[in-house]
Amino acid sequence: xxxxxxxxxxxxxxxxxxxxxxxxxxxxxxxxxxxxxxxxxxxxxxxxxxxxxxxxxxxxxxxxxxxxxxxxxxxxxxxxxxxxxxxxxxxxxxxxxxxxxxxxxxxxxxxxxxxxxxxxxxxxxxxxxxxxxxxxxxxxxxxxxxxxxxxxxxxxxxxxxxxxxxxxxxxxxxxxxxxxxx
Numbered sequence: 001x002x003x004x005x006x007x008x009x010x011x012x013x014x015x016x017x018x019x020x021x022x023x024x025x026x027x028x029x030x031x032x033x034x035x036x037x038x039x040x041x042x043x044x045x046x047x048x049x050x051x052x053x054x055x056x057x058x059x060x061x062x063x064x065x066x067x068x069x070x071x072x073x074x075x076x077x078x079x080x081x082x083x084x085x086x087x088x089x090x091x092x093x094x095x096x097x098x099x100x101x102x103x104x105x106x107x108x109x110x111x112x113x114x115x116x117x118x119x120x121x122x123x124x125x126x127x128x129x130x131x132x133x134x135x136x137x138x139x140x141x142x143x144x145x146x147x148x149x150x151x152x153x154x155x156x157x158x159x160x161x162x163x164x165x166x167x168x169x170x171x172x173x174x175x176x177x178x179x180x181x182x
């Protein structure tokens with residue numbers, strides 16, 4: 001059954017479901033951006049002075065768990081059948097959890113090295129995504145990238161730009177976090 005949107009456009013039920021799915025994904029991405037920045041900047045601003053050095057990267061645990069589940073969904077249900085986030089977000093989750101459990105010991109020795117390693121992995125993973133987006137924007141321009149990629153991903157035109165915001169914001173988050181932890 002088709003739904004009439006305006007006089008020129010008719011959308012079938014599958015397309016309507018895809019649009020609703022894209023809206024939910026976009027909302028989750030925007031929430032993810034806001035929450036992750038609030039968590040990381042809150043930690044940086046407070047420097048966890050009230051509880052010593054414990055928890056300096058503990059905020060990674062819930063954030064990376066969410067991103068790992070999203071990567072798992074991508075691999076199982078699409079659209080990305082190969083998502084490097086399965087590995088990088090798992091490493092981030094583990095190091096954040098160890099920081100949360102390890103307390104002050106976390107910032108010394110091997111656990112600190114694991115934290116730095118996980119942030120480097122996350123930063124490189126997101127750097128790769130940024131490079132892909134820069135290439136797409138150069139090829140199609142800012143206005144042309146949305147429609148072009150929307151067709152390839154079977155998503156609305158605007159979805160590509162929301163995802164680009166998510167990617168660029170994530171890249172900046174990992175850079176700031178890496179510099180702060182080192």
